[in-house]
Amino acid sequence: MTPNQRPYLCALLCSLALFLNACSDLDKTAVSQLLDTRDQAITHRSISEYSTLISSDYHDSKRSKVEVIAQMLSLFDRFERAEMNSYDRQIRKLDNNLVQCEQSYTLKVFADGQWRQIVQREQLILTEEASGWKIISGL
Numbered sequence: 001m002t003p004n005q006r007p008y009l010c011a012l013l014c015s016l017a018l019f020l021n022a023c024s025d026l027d028k029t030a031v032s033q034l035l036d037t038r039d040q041a042i043t044h045r046s047i048s049e050y051s052t053l054i055s056s057d058y059h060d061s062k063r064s065k066v067e068v069i070a071q072m073l074s075l076f077d078r079f080e081r082a083e084m085n086s087y088d089r090q091i092r093k094l095d096n097n098l099v100q101c102e103q104s105y106t107l108k109v110f111a112d113g114q115w116r117q118i119v120q121r122e123q124l125i126l127t128e129e130a131s132g133w134k135i136i137s138g139l
Helices: 006-043 047-051 067-080
Strands: 081-094 098-111 113-127 132-137
Touching: 006 047, 006 098, 006 113, 006 132, 047 067, 067 098, 067 113
Parallel strands: none
Antiparallel strands: 081 098, 098 113, 113 132
16 A cells, blocks of 8 residues: 555545444434334324334243233223333444343323322343334343
């Protein structure tokens, strides 16, 4: 490599690094949108929207997608209203089509004339499928 070629190589490597970082930011944005949609689906009690966010290959604690959806339906049946708000989100790429998200959430439920509140931290694994990002573990 000649001294004249070094600046071009450096510029190319910097451009490549920025491009890879931008892809990661796009992934984080898409994952954040999915998780925000989950909050809205729970708040609006939309089981159809909620179920579209979960991978058909969901597996965690020996539970399937069907069992996770049944658990959410049970929550909707027990409580008149629910409000979900997630925050303090950290998203890390595990490989080309897997990300890990750690976030805190507040789930407020209303029954028998009073609100109850649950605040927890969760760790979700999401996979990128043909139709977009889906939750594959952690619910």
